Amino acid sequence: DTGVSQDPRHKITKRGQNVTFRCDPISEHNRLYWYRQTLGQGPEFLTYFQNEAQLEKSRLLSDRFSAERPKGSFSTLEIQRTEQGDSAMYLCASSLARRNTIYFGEGSWLTVV
Amino acid sequence: DAKTTQPTSMDCAEGRAANLPCNHSTISGNEYVYWYRQIHSQGPQYIIHGLKNNETNEMASLIITEDRKSSTLILPHATLRDTAVYYCIVRVASEGGSEKLVFGKGTKLTVNP
Numbered sequence: 113d114t115g116v117s118q119d120p121r122h123k124i125t126k127r128g129q130n131v132t133f134r135c136d137p138i139s140e141h142n143r144l145y146w147y148r149q150t151l152g153q154g155p156e157f158l159t160y161f162q163n164e165a166q167l168e169k170s171r172l173l174s175d176r177f178s179a180e181r182p183k184g185s186f187s188t189l190e191i192q193r194t195e196q197g198d199s200a201m202y203l204c205a206s207s208l209a210r211r212n213t214i215y216f217g218e219g220s221w222l223t224v225v
Numbered sequence: 226d227a228k229t230t231q232p233t234s235m236d237c238a239e240g241r242a243a244n245l246p247c248n249h250s251t252i253s254g255n256e257y258v259y260w261y262r263q264i265h266s267q268g269p270q271y272i273i274h275g276l277k278n279n280e281t282n283e284m285a286s287l288i289i290t291e292d293r294k295s296s297t298l299i300l301p302h303a304t305l306r307d308t309a310v311y312y313c314i315v316r317v318a319s320e321g322g323s324e325k326l327v328f329g330k331g332t333k334l335t336v337n338p
Binding site for chain 2: 116143145147152153154155156157160162167168201203205210211213214215216217218219221
């Protein structure tokens with residue numbers, strides 16, 4: 113499978129714990145996006161990388177959230193001190209270049225109990 | 226905020242054409258219209274996009290009005306597997322250069338047997 117890969121697909125964690133999600137974009141795609149989606153809503157943009165540089169961050173990305181893309185390949189999204197409101201699906205997407213189609217992964221579901 | 230408005234829900238009979246409308250009256254001359262769909266619990270799937278001309282691919286057709294203020298996605302022979310939420314998106318440039326997708330709530334299409 114050569115699509116966008118996300119891991120883990122499902123994560124249940126206790127409030128206050130830290131969680132990390134990984135995204136492997138489509139090979140050679142230098143643009144990478146993270147989105148969050150809650151039930152009944154469309155996906156909301158969180159952050160954008162071009163190669164290893166994080167060029168755009170949404171106001172939704174609080175101080176407890178951090179994203180990295182070392183070496184411009186895979187990316188990680190870490191949530192520290194999780195809260196129940198963080199329960200959502202976290203989507204990763206990638207594209208080859210400006211104006212190229214953005215392709216999404218299957219998402220990582222987070223449940224904070 | 227999303228630059229598009231769509232009906233909340235639509236129904237279609239299996240085997241018939243599904244016509245999903247979208248209004249984007251504030252679209253700028255160089256902004257593309259994208260359509261994605263999302264089947265329950267999966268990541269958004271790219272369908273089609275266009276700028277001015279009508280477009281067709283193996284999944285659907287996209288009809289854009291001459292003034293570009295609205296468009297229609299056509300699924301020519303809807304099947305039960307086309308039941309999904311369909312998102313019409315105007316892809317805009319942003320400060321970070323991401324040209325991210327800004328999702329609205331989409332149209333919930335139900336294909337009935």
